[in-house]
Amino acid sequence: MAEQGRKGLPQFAPALLRYLGGEAMSVDGVASVPASATYVRIAAEGGDVYYAFNAGDVTASSPGFCSQDGERLAGPLGNIESLRIHLGAGAVAHIEYYN
16 A cells, blocks of 8 residues: 655555554553554654564564654554564654554
């Protein structure tokens, strides 16, 4: 559900998806992913955010990474059972769910 933007890079097109809700996390933990979510948008404020889907733990060495003041879109995903978040110093993770 992405469209081509400048330089051929995919752009997030939220108008094509249904918004399911969101949350902000200021401490490490497990996000509350709606069962019908197929896309997850993660934005990092004030520090780096690390994340992992369907994992037992997440650390600063986890492959899911969103740099300070950046954002990531993951999807389409078919089997999101959990989303674990680890925050760098002073970070807040803003998470939105779509399908």
